[in-house]
Amino acid sequence: MAKIIECVPNFSEGRDKAVVEAVAAAVRETPGATLLDVDAGESTNRTVYTFVGSPSAVVEAALAAARVAYARIDMTKHKGAHPRMGALDVCPFIPVSGVTVEECVGVSKIFALRLAKELSVPVYLYGAASSRDYRRTMPQIRAGEYEGLRDKLRQEEWSPDFGPSEFVPRWGATVTGVRKFLVAYNINLLSTKEQAHRIALNLREQGRGPNQPGRLRCCQAIGWYLEEHNLAQISINLTDFDVTPIHIAYEEAKKDAGDMKVAVTGSEVVGLVPLAALLQAAEYYIAKEGLFILEEEQKVHLAINRLGLNALSPFNPKTRIIEYCVGGVGAGQLGRGSVEELVKGVAARTPAPGGGSVAATVAALGAALGAMVGQMTYGKRQWEGLDATMRRLIPPLHKAATDLIPAIDADTAAFNAYMEANKLPQNTEEERKKRTAAVKEATEQTIQVPLSLLTTQDTTWEPLTQMAVVGNINCRSDIQVGARCLEAGAWGAYYNVLVNLDNVEDAETRKAYRSQAEVLMERAKKGCQAVLQAVDKRASSS
Known part of the structure; x- marks a missing residue:
């Protein structure tokens, strides 16, 4: 599942249409961000923007919008009915799908750091990102508003989380953090x-x-x-x-x-x-x-x-x-394409799609075959006594098959991201730090994607084994093929974890990932054997 975060920045301008549109344009022009709504209020003199995207895209979009606001909004001239303390008054990040509150906290802190550094403005953290009870809510932080901010910044307990403890008249201060979706x-x-x-x-x-x-x-x-x-x-x-x-x-x-x-x-x-x-x-x-x-x-x-x-x-x-x-749900370009396109893409003179995408494809087909056998058993008069059992066995197999489809693209995307990270410039200390961080993050994804595949296929063995025992016996070859496909997918994911561990510097981290992969691989081998033995036993007794 794609990681999607919603960002809802509130800017202190709702009357000047040119400024409102310029901020909106900055968001629209950010790759990976989708602007969903612009709500400008004349009496409040405030505009609420709503956009979504990947973690990195929403940070870039929020920063792009803030740059426009810094150039075009002057808080010394601002009046409005809504409480406020800054040109970009508040910028919450909200988890939508595939991302946790904790990850959003990290995103909000990255945004706060970059905003404070680039514009030299004070930034406070609120909500789940705050670590101080007396400044956790917006009313607490915004008390005194813009007019009281100069004196507030002189107090040690109100020093900003990022940026200078200095009053910036044109800007004021910004609050960012995390809240749940409303x-x-x-x-x-x-x-x-x-x-x-x-x-x-x-x-x-x-x-x-x-x-x-x-x-x-x-x-x-x-x-x-x-x-x-x-x-x-x-x-x-x-x-x-x-x-x-x-x-x-x-x-x-x-x-x-x-x-x-x-x-x-x-x-x-x-x-x-x-x-x-x-x-x-x-x-x-x-x-x-x-x-x-x-x-x-x-x-x-x-x-x-x-x-x-x-x-x-x-x-x-x-x-x-x-x-x-x-478009954050379901298959990507590879998963949505035809089998012919996928096979030709794998056979092409390119490193991706490669073994990881093939492993996800094979595993998805294996789980799908298990679900198919259940569907060929459920609702038929001959096996109507098994309807309740099929209602229990089919869903986890169907879910695994569906969940594995996005992994076909995820593996290729992770590989491409790793290669792009390695191409980043290293001319300055700042560039080297940025490249190191990007490579580390991309490496993590190249391991997490196949580990996730191993974890997903691990959920199939119990229901597939039971399906082999009681499912439509006429479909026994489908169960056998399904089991072998799931095992092959597991092997593919396992090999991908091992090869990408070479890029992990920390020995303890490598050891932990290897151990996790080995446990899941061993379970896959035993699971496959259990399914095949159950089918053989039924075939020999029929």
């Missing part, structure tokens, strides 16, 4: 505004006050009325959808609405939503209703249907799910 979510009610607000008070974390907290954590909510649709809504902000998912908010609202004899008529997501949020909902309804659904597209369709996301306006996954907007 899902703006509205639930439709055929009720009064007051009834909607009563439910909102029951749900939201703060409830009706300190002595009457609500039921849902990380949930902010109010009730309002939409004249244009002639219905009320519970307007919800889910500040951490892993703590309170969309479907939980929806189901809890339905409970209260049912008690009040009020009809719920679907819901809506405002703006964009991470794929994970809808897949959470899909898995909930699959489990609740005892459904058997494997394909991601069908799971998304189920979530849209059960949550009623089409009630007020069409919900198009291609334009509303972040990963689909930026």
Whole structure:
């Protein structure tokens, strides 16, 4: 899965359209960054930009935008309704997919360091990136705003995390850090505004006050009325959808609405939503209703249907799910291409795609064959007594097959990145440091990609062995081929780990990676033998 981070910088300019567009253009022109939204406010004199991309791309885009702001925004002349302390007031980085909060903390610190160094401005860290409780939230850091910043910077406890403890009149100060993705979510009610607000008070974390907290954590909510649709809504902000998912908010609202004899008529997501949020909902309804659904597209369709996301306006996954907007889901160019193209690409006079991509392809096919045998068993009258078993065995094999497809491209991308890193200039000390860091990061990826392949194929042996014992006996050769493909893929990944370990300088790190790969390879050999023995046993007894 591609690493996607969302960045939502807030700049203190919302009236000068030329400046607003210049900042937007800087983001658009950054390779690998996709600008999703520009929200300029005249009364606040503030513009919120939303863009996504890889970790390195969002840093470059944010820096490009900051350079424009540094040249064109003057805080000595700024007035607006929104609290602020700098030209680039706040720049949060938000994990979307394939990336952790901890990784985003590292990204925010890289951005802070580079911004402070390049522009010589003070930069503070907040949220998950902060290490000081008294300056963890925006209100804490922004207290006194721009007008009080000169005096604030003189206090030792308010020295910036990066940059000089000096007041820069045109700029002020910037706050950067990490927060979780906020899902703006509205639930439709055929009720009064007051009834909607009563439910909102029951749900939201703060409830009706300190002595009457609500039921849902990380949930902010109010009730309002939409004249244009002639219905009320519970307007919800889910500040951490892993703590309170969309479907939980929806189901809890339905409970209260049912008690009040009020009809719920679907819901809506405002703006964009991470794929994970809808897949959470899909898995909930699959489990609740005892459904058997494997394909991601069908799971998304189920979530849209059960949550009623089409009630007020069409919900198009291609334009509303972040990963689909930026192409961060599924196969890359190699994985999407034809078998002929892949084979010819491997046979060409180029080092990539090579053994790693072939290993991922073979392993994906092996897992797919296991899933196929399950599909050829499930739902057939002859083996209907095995339906429950197939519902358990097919999903992990299907998931492994799907998860391994992106690895076909990931291995080639990791190799190419390593080669490019080695080509970086080394003329100055700064260039040498940059090249060393880039080579180290690229080397890490050349090892992590095949290790990830080994880890994924390791999940297939138990279900594939059980499939060999009870699955459609007419497909026994498919199970045998599948097992051999998975083992071959494991060997390919193992060899790739070993060859890339030559580029790791630290002996302890090399030893740890080798040990991890050897354990997984040994499990693959034993797993393959277990599957083949199970098939042979059934064949000899039939």
